[in-house]
Amino acid sequence: MKSDLDxxxxxxxxxxxxxxxxxxxxxxxxxxxxxxxxxSALLIKKVGKEPVLFYNDMERDEAxxxxxxxxxxxxxxxxxxxxQANGDMQLAVALNFRRIFSEFGLSGxxxxxxxxxxxxxxxxxxxxxxxxxPELELVGESGMDSTLLRAMETKDDLEIARIxxxxxxxxxxxxxxxxxxxxxxxxxxxxLLKEDGSPLTVGDVKSKIALWLAERxxxxxxxxxFAIGRDAGVPHSVGAxxxxxxxxxxxxxxxxPAEKGGGYFFDFTRTWSLGYxxxxxxxxxxxxxxxxxxxxxxxxxNASFIDYQRMTCEYFESKGHKSxxxxxxxxxxxxxxxxxxxxxxxxERPWSALTAAGDNLLKPGVVISIEPGLYYPDKGMGVxxxxxxxxxxxxxxxxxxxYPYDFVLPMKKWKKEVGSKK
Amino acid sequence: MKSDLDxxxxxxxxxxxxxxxxxxxxxxxxxxxxxxxxxSALLIKKVGKEPVLFYNDMERDEAxxxxxxxxxxxxxxxxxxxxQANGDMQLAVALNFRRIFSEFGLSGxxxxxxxxxxxxxxxxxxxxxxxxxPELELVGESGMDSTLLRAMETKDDLEIARIxxxxxxxxxxxxxxxxxxxxxxxxxxxxLLKEDGSPLTVGDVKSKIALWLAERxxxxxxxxxFAIGRDAGVPHSVGAxxxxxxxxxxxxxxxxPAEKGGGYFFDFTRTWSLGYxxxxxxxxxxxxxxxxxxxxxxxxxNASFIDYQRMTCEYFESKGHKSxxxxxxxxxxxxxxxxxxxxxxxxERPWSALTAAGDNLLKPGVVISIEPGLYYPDKGMGVxxxxxxxxxxxxxxxxxxxYPYDFVLPMKKWKKEVGSKK
Numbered sequence: 005m006k007s008d009l010d011x012x013x014x015x016x017x018x019x020x021x022x023x024x025x026x027x028x029x030x031x032x033x034x035x036x037x038x039x040x041x042x043x044s045a046l047l048i049k050k051v052g053k054e055p056v057l058f059y060n061d062m063e064r065d066e067a068x069x070x071x072x073x074x075x076x077x078x079x080x081x082x083x084x085x086x087x088q089a090n091g092d093m094q095l096a097v098a099l100n101f102r103r104i105f106s107e108f109g110l111s112g113x114x115x116x117x118x119x120x121x122x123x124x125x126x127x128x129x130x131x132x133x134x135x136x137x138p139e140l141e142l143v144g145e146s147g148m149d150s151t152l153l154r155a156m157e158t159k160d161d162l163e164i165a166r167i168x169x170x171x172x173x174x175x176x177x178x179x180x181x182x183x184x185x186x187x188x189x190x191x192x193x194x195x196l197l198k199e200d201g202s203p204l205t206v207g208d209v210k211s212k213i214a215l216w217l218a219e220r221x222x223x224x225x226x227x228x229x230f231a232i233g234r235d236a237g238v239p240h241s242v243g244a245x246x247x248x249x250x251x252x253x254x255x256x257x258x259x260x261p262a263e264k265g266g267g268y269f270f271d272f273t274r275t276w277s278l279g280y281x282x283x284x285x286x287x288x289x290x291x292x293x294x295x296x297x298x299x300x301x302x303x304x305x306n307a308s309f310i311d312y313q314r315m316t317c318e319y320f321e322s323k324g325h326k327s328x329x330x331x332x333x334x335x336x337x338x339x340x341x342x343x344x345x346x347x348x349x350x351x352e353r354p355w356s357a358l359t360a361a362g363d364n365l366l367k368p369g370v371v372i373s374i375e376p377g378l379y380y381p382d383k384g385m386g387v388x389x390x391x392x393x394x395x396x397x398x399x400x401x402x403x404x405x406x407y408p409y410d411f412v413l414p415m416k417k418w419k420k421e422v423g424s425k426k
Numbered sequence: 427m428k429s430d431l432d433x434x435x436x437x438x439x440x441x442x443x444x445x446x447x448x449x450x451x452x453x454x455x456x457x458x459x460x461x462x463x464x465x466s467a468l469l470i471k472k473v474g475k476e477p478v479l480f481y482n483d484m485e486r487d488e489a490x491x492x493x494x495x496x497x498x499x500x501x502x503x504x505x506x507x508x509x510q511a512n513g514d515m516q517l518a519v520a521l522n523f524r525r526i527f528s529e530f531g532l533s534g535x536x537x538x539x540x541x542x543x544x545x546x547x548x549x550x551x552x553x554x555x556x557x558x559x560p561e562l563e564l565v566g567e568s569g570m571d572s573t574l575l576r577a578m579e580t581k582d583d584l585e586i587a588r589i590x591x592x593x594x595x596x597x598x599x600x601x602x603x604x605x606x607x608x609x610x611x612x613x614x615x616x617x618l619l620k621e622d623g624s625p626l627t628v629g630d631v632k633s634k635i636a637l638w639l640a641e642r643x644x645x646x647x648x649x650x651x652f653a654i655g656r657d658a659g660v661p662h663s664v665g666a667x668x669x670x671x672x673x674x675x676x677x678x679x680x681x682x683p684a685e686k687g688g689g690y691f692f693d694f695t696r697t698w699s700l701g702y703x704x705x706x707x708x709x710x711x712x713x714x715x716x717x718x719x720x721x722x723x724x725x726x727x728n729a730s731f732i733d734y735q736r737m738t739c740e741y742f743e744s745k746g747h748k749s750x751x752x753x754x755x756x757x758x759x760x761x762x763x764x765x766x767x768x769x770x771x772x773x774e775r776p777w778s779a780l781t782a783a784g785d786n787l788l789k790p791g792v793v794i795s796i797e798p799g800l801y802y803p804d805k806g807m808g809v810x811x812x813x814x815x816x817x818x819x820x821x822x823x824x825x826x827x828x829y830p831y832d833f834v835l836p837m838k839k840w841k842k843e844v845g846s847k848k
Contacts, residue, residue, distance in 0.1 A: 024545065028649060029451070031544070041649050041664040061755060062662040062762065078755045083781075093568055117549055122453070122542045123446065124574075127552065128566025144550025146515055152546075211643065214686065218640035221633065225647060227450065227463050227687070240484035242463040264636065265649070333483060333500045340484065359505075 005369065006035070009155045013051045016151050018143065019113030020105075023047040025121035027070070029225065029266035031348035032118035032152055037070040039265040046101075047072075048108055056108060080104050094125065098132035105140065112139035116151055148355060157345055157353040158369030163268065164394055164404075167346070167371055170263055170270040171392060171405030173220045178259060178274065178407060180216050181209065185249065185278060190418040194251040196278070206230055207245030213259065222261040226350055229258035229273075236275070237381030239340055239388070251279035251415070254288075254385040256377075260350050269350045271373040273390035274407065279415045288378045288387045289411045295319045295376050296389050299342065305399035309356040309364045309372065313342040316376050317358070325378060328358055336380050343373040346392055368397040371404070427791065428457070431577045435473045438573050440565065441535030445469040447543035449492070451647065451688035453770035454540035454574050459492045461687040468523075469494075470530055478530060502526050516547065520554035527562065534561035538573055570777060579767055579775040580791030585690065586816055586826075589768070589793055592685055592692040593814060593827030595642045600681060600696065600829060602638050603631065607671065607700060612840040616673040618700070628652055629667030635681065644683040648772055651680035651695075658697070659803030661762055661810070673701035673837070676710075676807040678799075682772050691772045693795040695812030696829065701837045710800045710809045711833045717741045717798050718811045721764065727821035731778040731786045731794065735764040738798050739780070747800060750780055758802050765795040768814055790819040793826070 013021065023032045027042040036047050036055050042063050049055040057074045059067035067074045082100045089095035105111065117130065134142055145151060159167070188196040188204060196204040213228050231243035236256040249255075258273040275292075277285055298319065299312050317329035317338060326337030333339075345352040354364035354372065366372070372395070377388030389409065393401045435443065445454045449464040458469050458477050464485050471477040479496045481489035489496045504515075504522045511518035527533065539552065556564055567573060581589070610618040610626060618626040635650050653665035658678040671677075680695040697714075699707055720741065721734050739751035739760060748759030755761075767774040776786035776794065788794070794817070799810030811831065815823045 029647065032546075041651075041662060043662070060662075061757060062660065065657065065660055065663045081754070093570070094566070116546065118544070118546045120542070120544045122540070122569060123545060123548060124454075124538065124540045124567045124572050125569030126545060126566070127539055127549065127564070128568065130549065131564075131566060142549070142553075144516070144548070144553060145546045146550065147544060147547030148515070150546050211641075214640045214643075215637070218637045219633075221636075223645065223647075225451065225645070229463075235487065238484065238487055240463060240465070240482075241487045332503070335483060 005158050005160050006155055008158070009049070009151070010052055012151045012154050016116070016145075017114055018116050018151060019051055020110050020115040021049040021151065022115050022117050023049070024117070024119035024126055027066075030120040031156075031266070032120070034266055034348055035152065035156060037072065039267060040066045040069055042066045042070070046104070048105070048110065050108070050110060058104065094128045095132050095136070097129045098136055101129070101133055102137045105137070110140070114141045114143055116143045116145050118150070118152060149353065149361065153349075153353045156347050156349070158367055159347065159371055159394070160369070163347070164371070166263065166268045167270060167392070167394070168404050170222060170261060170268055171272070173217065173222045174259055174261055174270045174272050175405045175407045176220065177213060177216045177261075178257065178272065181213060181257065182276070182413060184212065185209070186413050187416050188249075190251060190279070190415060194279070196249040196251075204249040205245060206232060206243045206247040206249065209249065210243070210245065217261050221264050223264050224259065224261045225266070226260055226262070228260070229256060231256045231386070233384045234381050236386035237336070237379045237384065239377060239379055239386070249278070251418070252277060252282060254281075254285050254387055256386050256388050258388065258390065262350070266348075268348060269346050270405065271346050271350060271375075271390060271392050272405065272407070273375055273388045274409070275387045275389065275411060276413050277411055278413050279418055280420050281412045282385070284383065285385045285387070286411065288380070288385065291320070291323050292376050292378055292387045292389050293409060296374065299374055299376070300393075300401065303366060303393070303395070303401040305366060305368065305395065307366050308362060309343070309354045309366060310358060310360055310362070313356040313358055316342050320376075320378065336382070337378065338376065339379055340377065343375050343390075346371050346373055366395045366401070368395055368399070370395045427580050427582050428577055430580070431471070431573070432474055434573045434576050438538070438567075439536055440538050440573060441473055442532050442537040443471040443573065444537050444539050445471070446539070446541035446548055449488075452542040453578075453688070454542070456688055456770055457574065457578060459494065461689060462488045462491055464488050464492070468526075470527070470532065472530070472532060480526065516550045517554050517558070519551045520558055523551070523555055524559045527559070532562070536563045536565055538565045538567050540572070540574060571775065571783065575771075575775045578769050578771070580789055581769065581793055581816070582791070585769070586793070588685065588690045589692060589814070589816070590826050592644060592683060592690055593694070595639065595644045596681055596683055596692045596694050597827045597829045598642065599635060599638045599683075600679065600694065603635060603679065604698070604835060606634065607631070608835050609838050610671075612673060612701070612837060616701070618671040618673075626671040627667060628654060628665040628669040628671065631671065632665070632667065639683050643686050645686050646681065646683045647688070648682055648684070650682070651678060653678050653808070655806045656803050658808035659758070659801045659806065660808070661799060661801055671700070673840070674699060674704060676707050676809060678808050678810050680810065680812065684772070688770075690770060691768050692827065693768050693772060693797075693812060693814050694827065694829070695797055695810045696831070697809045697811065697833060698835050699833055700835050701840055702842050703834045704807070706805065707807045707809070708833065710802070710807065713742070713745050714798050714800055714809045714811050715831060718796065721796055721798070722815075722823065725788060725815070725817070725823040727788060727790065727817065729788050730784060731765070731776045731788060732780060732782055732784070734796075735778040735780055738764050742798075742800065758804070759800065760798065761801055762799065765797050765812075768793050768795055788817045788823075790817055790821070792817045
């Protein structure tokens with residue numbers, strides 16, 4: 005939680021955290037500022053002090069809305085250094101940063117740099133800052149285990165409320181998709197039809213998802229996975245827009261919307277087969293469901309997240325599938341990790357990969373996805389089930405948005421013929 | 427254009443461009459890959475060679491869709507270096523990059539780094555790469571004038587077609603907003619009402635804008651400015667969601683949507699006053715319109731964009747307003763630049779600021795916004811008019827989406843009373 009930040013900074017011997025960039029779609033800045041149209045800003049968080057936000061005058065009202073201590077960049081004109089920098093803009097910015105840091109009591113020590121933004125210019129500036137201010141060590145922390153990700157790892161009640169709310173939006177939209185698909189007419193070759201009689205494509209379904217999310221104040225800014233058949237068998241294949249929606253094929257529907265403006269995410273997956281299922285797909289589904297239930301039943305406060313990944317690998321290997329336990333980078337079977345933290349980043353601490361550090365624990369306050377899956381692209385099928393859970397302070401893992409686990413979705417206007425060869 | 431890239435790289439003595447991050451919402455990677463769900467990728471563009479895209483196995487289908495030469499990261503496992511790196515993940519990544527670069531013929535020289543992504547981890551990796559591979563100079567180019575921004579500055583026909591298309595979406599949605607607002611009922615205190623009889627807010631209008639854009643495959647990922655009254659007088663104030671829509675106040679509606687997935691932008695602004703206008707607001711509007719027309723009439727092929735900014739400042743100062751010509755960082759009057767390039771970045775070359783370099787020219791192929799404005803927050807008013815133009819190879823500046831310039835929008839169900847004190 006944010007209240008852990010000073011202690012975490014002390015653990016890492018950080019004197020300051022420096023965050024660059026916009027407040028929107030930039031998790032480190034959003035975490036402090038709370039979003040809004042504050043662009044090309046700088047935030048200085050010194051250990052033991054309140055953060056200070058530097059903004060551009062045109063965005064003074066938006067900056068003020070953050071509730072933070074704010075300072076206008078116009079009090080520190082970069083142009084003061086253009087002569088000294090001999091026209092080198094990046095050097096002038098670096099010299100200006102040195103002045104700002106010094107005036108705010110940061111004249112040396114260790115400062116971690118953060119911010120989701122275009123790298124090129126800032127990289128040039130920071131290299132120049134390092135040379136004009138060698139007494140300040142600029143630290144680029146690991147993307148898996150930074151000080152900020154450690155603070156973000158556990159959520160407070162307000163954050164949980166927001167994640168729960170985006171979860172409710174998510175399952176509402178999933179239900180709308182299910183209702184829409186199962187109400188479609190079906191052509192003789194088992195292709196679903198739109199209202200106008202033309203074939204329904206993956207692209208059509210995705211447009212509806214984007215629309216239904218937007219209506220509810222959410223965005224699928226990271227995309228949505230809606231993949232059928234072979235694409236369902238490749239975990240991160242998002243689905244080819246031209247693919248036709250067809251009965252009897254596995255559909256992996258992985259939806260991870262965020263609050264508009266780059267706020268909190270939710271992560272959710274269901275796998276469906278419309279009308280009927282191939283027996284082999286049903287068997288994969290049953291196995292994924294079984295290990296999912298087993299993991300959920302066994303979630304323990306402060307246990308290692310990685311232990312559940314191992315449990316999942318062992319279960320799948322006992323059923324004859326490959327996994328990362330004994331195969332390096334498998335392309336079929338169980339090919340990914342069990343889950344991850346969910347927050348302002350769609351993927352964040354704690355991690356569950358077998359190679360992750362041992363301190364990825366189910367601490368009170370973490371929000372995690374649990375998402376076992378099996379993938380056989382060459383057989384044209386894939387299965388994943390995913391929900392998002394909150395590990396409460398009382399130790400219970402609470403499902404943040406529930407939704408049925410039906411695999412075969414009956415079609416309202418279509419029935420399997422008796423004696424059909426399918 | 428992309429075809430200029432090798433010559434531009436030679437001008438800057440660059441042996442390579444290195445792009446990091448996802449293909450979506452990351453302009454440098456999008457420029458090469460064309461979007462899609464390719465995450466945490468690496469692209470190497472050597473001078474005189476075709477680019478090579480390194481991808482993660484789970485996204486092999488998406489990577490293949492780019493049409494580029496692709497290589498799986500699984501051929502270069504980072505784990506090969508974990509022992510040598512003594513468990514330091516960033517060092518292992520840096521050593522792995524050194525191996526990849528060497529195998530692809532980049533064992534030294536100058537390489538510019540690019541990519542919109544979280545800075546912290548990559549900054550750490552690049553610092554370590556610089557120390558294990560000192561023969562490769564990593565260059566962070568200016569965000570105003572990088573090699574890639576110079577290539578992107580002029581657009582080919584396909585890019586123009588895409589910008590024109592998003593422009594058509596933009597003006598369609600603006601028309602829908604105009605139709606919606608002018609059809610509203612009006613309360614006695616001149617507040618607009620929703621269908622259910624409650625007051626219409628800025629937040630309500632913005633939700634509709636997001637929805638109507640999503641229905642058309644566009645996103646307002648950078649936000650939309652819909653600001654009334656005092657907020658209209660602060661150029662980048664996006665508008666407070668709780669503000670009530672009211673007659674007779676200036677409304678600055680600046681909409682800059684992009685293609686879904688982080689593609690091309692469009693940039694467009696109209697200022698409206700519903701029902702009637704305050705005489706002072708009308709006078710500001712007339713001045714903005716006059717200088718807008720003057721600029722458009724005078725746009726010349728290969729002229730300096732900055733000259734038009736100077737022309738605009740001089741015009742506004744002749745009318746008694748402050749501008750950047752004689753006032754440092756004015757907070758009222760004409761407070762910003764005339765326009766900017768528009769492409770995969772909402773703001774890109776060419777630039778028009780008085781402080782911009784002299785080579786920001788209206789070259790054939792540039793796409794620019796023209797957006798003069800006047801702002802008086804303390805008087806509760808602001809005005810801006812903005813359109814996006816393409817400077818064609820034949821020298822004509824072509825408006826990429828047209829829309830009427832009405833300032834006062836008559837309300838369908840409301841008429842100003844004769845003898846009203848307004």
